[in-house]
Amino acid sequence: MAENKQPTIYDVSERVGVSLATVSRVVNNNGKVKDETRQKVLKAIKELNYRPNAMAKGLASSKTTMIGMVIPDLTDLYYAELAQGIDAVAKIYNYSVTLAVSDDNPEAEKAALNTLIDKHVDGMIYMGNKTSKEMLHLLEESPFPVVFAGSVDPDNKLPSVNIDYVKAFKQVGLTLKKNLKDSKIALVDNPGESSLSDLRKEGFLSAVPGGKIYESDDDYQAGYNLAHHLYKDGIRAVITGEDEPAVGILNYMQDNGIKVPDKFQIISSNDTKLVNMTRPAISSVTQPKFDIGAVAMRLLTKLMSDQKVDDPEVLLPHEFVMRDTTK
Amino acid sequence: MAENKQPTIYDVSERVGVSLATVSRVVNNNGKVKDETRQKVLKAIKELNYRPNAMAKGLASSKTTMIGMVIPDLTDLYYAELAQGIDAVAKIYNYSVTLAVSDDNPEAEKAALNTLIDKHVDGMIYMGNKTSKEMLHLLEESPFPVVFAGSVDPDNKLPSVNIDYVKAFKQVGLTLKKNLKDSKIALVDNPGESSLSDLRKEGFLSAVPGGKIYESDDDYQAGYNLAHHLYKDGIRAVITGEDEPAVGILNYMQDNGIKVPDKFQIISSNDTKLVNMTRPAISSVTQPKFDIGAVAMRLLTKLMSDQKVDDPEVLLPHEFVMRDTTK
DNA sequence: TTGTAAGCGTTATCAG
DNA sequence: CTGATAACGCTTACAA
Numbered sequence: 001m002a003e004n005k006q007p008t009i010y011d012v013s014e015r016v017g018v019s020l021a022t023v024s025r026v027v028n029n030n031g032k033v034k035d036e037t038r039q040k041v042l043k044a045i046k047e048l049n050y051r052p053n054a055m056a057k058g059l060a061s062s063k064t065t066m067i068g069m070v071i072p073d074l075t076d077l078y079y080a081e082l083a084q085g086i087d088a089v090a091k092i093y094n095y096s097v098t099l100a101v102s103d104d105n106p107e108a109e110k111a112a113l114n115t116l117i118d119k120h121v122d123g124m125i126y127m128g129n130k131t132s133k134e135m136l137h138l139l140e141e142s143p144f145p146v147v148f149a150g151s152v153d154p155d156n157k158l159p160s161v162n163i164d165y166v167k168a169f170k171q172v173g174l175t176l177k178k179n180l181k182d183s184k185i186a187l188v189d190n191p192g193e194s195s196l197s198d199l200r201k202e203g204f205l206s207a208v209p210g211g212k213i214y215e216s217d218d219d220y221q222a223g224y225n226l227a228h229h230l231y232k233d234g235i236r237a238v239i240t241g242e243d244e245p246a247v248g249i250l251n252y253m254q255d256n257g258i259k260v261p262d263k264f265q266i267i268s269s270n271d272t273k274l275v276n277m278t279r280p281a282i283s284s285v286t287q288p289k290f291d292i293g294a295v296a297m298r299l300l301t302k303l304m305s306d307q308k309v310d311d312p313e314v315l316l317p318h319e320f321v322m323r324d325t326t327k
Numbered sequence: 328m329a330e331n332k333q334p335t336i337y338d339v340s341e342r343v344g345v346s347l348a349t350v351s352r353v354v355n356n357n358g359k360v361k362d363e364t365r366q367k368v369l370k371a372i373k374e375l376n377y378r379p380n381a382m383a384k385g386l387a388s389s390k391t392t393m394i395g396m397v398i399p400d401l402t403d404l405y406y407a408e409l410a411q412g413i414d415a416v417a418k419i420y421n422y423s424v425t426l427a428v429s430d431d432n433p434e435a436e437k438a439a440l441n442t443l444i445d446k447h448v449d450g451m452i453y454m455g456n457k458t459s460k461e462m463l464h465l466l467e468e469s470p471f472p473v474v475f476a477g478s479v480d481p482d483n484k485l486p487s488v489n490i491d492y493v494k495a496f497k498q499v500g501l502t503l504k505k506n507l508k509d510s511k512i513a514l515v516d517n518p519g520e521s522s523l524s525d526l527r528k529e530g531f532l533s534a535v536p537g538g539k540i541y542e543s544d545d546d547y548q549a550g551y552n553l554a555h556h557l558y559k560d561g562i563r564a565v566i567t568g569e570d571e572p573a574v575g576i577l578n579y580m581q582d583n584g585i586k587v588p589d590k591f592q593i594i595s596s597n598d599t600k601l602v603n604m605t606r607p608a609i610s611s612v613t614q615p616k617f618d619i620g621a622v623a624m625r626l627l628t629k630l631m632s633d634q635k636v637d638d639p640e641v642l643l644p645h646e647f648v649m650r651d652t653t654k
Numbered sequence: 655t656t657g658t659a660a661g662c663g664t665t666a667t668c669a670g
Numbered sequence: 671c672t673g674a675t676a677a678c679g680c681t682t683a684c685a686a
Contacts, residue, residue: 383663
């Protein structure tokens with residue numbers, strides 16, 4: 001930890017013998033500056049190792065070049081991959097990102113939003129799927145633009161980036177139906193309110209009207225625990241809304257001598273690296289996760305600079321990888 | 328996105344009929360203020376929904392209540408879990424955390440540091456294990472305190488929080504040695520410079536002087552690819568520095584009919600949720616990952632408020648979970 | 655093309 | 671216990 005004071009724009013202007021305004025112009029590359037002057041200023045900046053103070057800049061211009069990113073859980077690989085995409089694009093546009101882990105908890109989300117407002121971020125990316133009515137309202141009222149990534153605004157007021165879950169889950173349902181009765185096929189998804197789950201359910205049921213719906217928290221153990229009931233209930237194929245429960249279900253079957261995919265089939269929907277690490281490897285819908293984050297962030301940059309966006313609700317293409325948990 | 332101006336401290340003072348200074352005093356709860364006045368101010372604050380502008384505050388006080396967190400890869404569950412610990416403690420002390428994904432890349436790390444300096448964060452947590460000499464130097468010179476989490480400063484000048492890798496890897500080596508010759512045991516770790524790897528190597532070799540060292544990138548595929556060579560070279564047990572390669576090695580063995588643990592044993596060292604999701608489940612050193620992050624952040628808060636810290640190099644206790652990849 | 659000067663919303667130092 | 675007032679470092683009309 002070093003102890004010396006940073007030079008200010010004033011130091012630069014003094015050394016060169018020009019005004020603050022001129023230095024500011026060259027730093028921000030706006031307004032006309034004679035090339036000779038520009039060079040002198042640039043030289044002084046280098047020599048003094050001057051760096052603009054972001055706070056002062058923010059205060060004067062009311063732009064912080066910071067965005068907020070609310071994420072439910074850093075150890076959920078789905079969100080982590082979205083975050084990589086967000087971060088990558090943020091870097092390109094020179095935004096730094098302030099993290100707000102929400103734990104999918106309404107109170108924590110509210111607190112996070114308030115902090116972001118206080119910090120005067122220029123915009124925010126929201127991830128989370130148990131968004132409360134209240135939170136939704138706060139987001140709509142927020143002083144900066146908000147984009148949903150891998151998440152959806154049920155009111156459809158806020159821009160979002162996702163895959164077409166209805167279509168994807170319908171396709172999966174159709175696939176499973178080929179050699180199984182509806183009653184043997186189930187959708188395993190988050191408990192409680194979740195607009196994403198609703199879409200998945202809609203797609204699934206449109207293909208498999210007689211299918212069953214089970215609720216499971218989105219962690220490994222929840223899936224493991226649920227698996228027993230699934231099998232006992234006569235379910236022989238599941239599609240899950242998250243990857244970790246799929247792994248849990250798979251392992252339960254294996255640990256109990258139920259052959260996958262012969263006796264039980266599994267398809268997951270996030271295709272995080274997890275599903276390729278199990279044996280058998282899990283079949284899955286694939287999502288362009290990095291791109292979802294990247295596109296969401298790009299959309300946000302447009303919103304932040306008041307550019308028109310043609311379609312605020314973007315659906316990116318998905319695919320399927322059939323590995324070894326399906327026949 | 329709503330469009331109304333935030334009230335300022337000035338609005339509050341005007342409404343109550345006191346000076347700015349008084350309002351500031353009650354907001355920051357410092358200095359003496361008559362209780363009656365305080366109540367009036369508090370009331371006005373609530374009514375106006377006044378919230379201090381963090382930038383103005385930062386400019387005036389040169390404190391931002393923001394910290395930087397540099398992390399190599401958000402999808403590496405080891406770091407993700409540290410990050411959760413960091414975030415949790417940061418919340419408690421009211422710091423917001425600015426993310427800087429470094430990709431373990433020296434240039435990106437430098438850029439991240441510069442951004443953090445520009446943003447005037449009050450401190451930073453550094454994670455990364457291929458820290459270049461230059462970066463190390465920059466960190467030592469940084470204008471704010473820096474704490475290493477799950478990472479080590481080879482020069483030992485910067486505070487850090489870790490487990491005792493030397494001891495852990497020695498213990499693991501000893502375990503494996505019980506029924507295998509040294510020449511059949513290998514350590515698989517990161518390629519290139521890495522002070523953490525050095526510690527692991529030191530511990531490993533002190534127990535297994537005749538052991539071999541293999542290099543592997545810390546992803547699944549690298550482990551998978553390496554496994555072939557390991558087996559061909561007569562290695563029959565490995566300990567890995569990271570979890571993903573361990574999974575890769577395990578799967579290679581399984582895919583090729585080499586029974587684990589009968590014919591090949593594996594121990595990993597991060598105990599992320601991955602290793603419990605494979606079949607057989609992977610034996611591992613266990614680390615208090617959340618706590619490493621939490622303690623690092625706590626340490627940083629002390630440093631940021633110029634408190635004395637007794638021991639800047641903290642080692643947290645580790646354990647072992649022997650699952651099904653060891654005999 | 656360049657300079658002047660008024661903010662931006664706080665904190666903090668002095669007086670009172 | 672309270673109030674003026676000068677910073678903090680920069681942007682941005684408005685003049686020159």
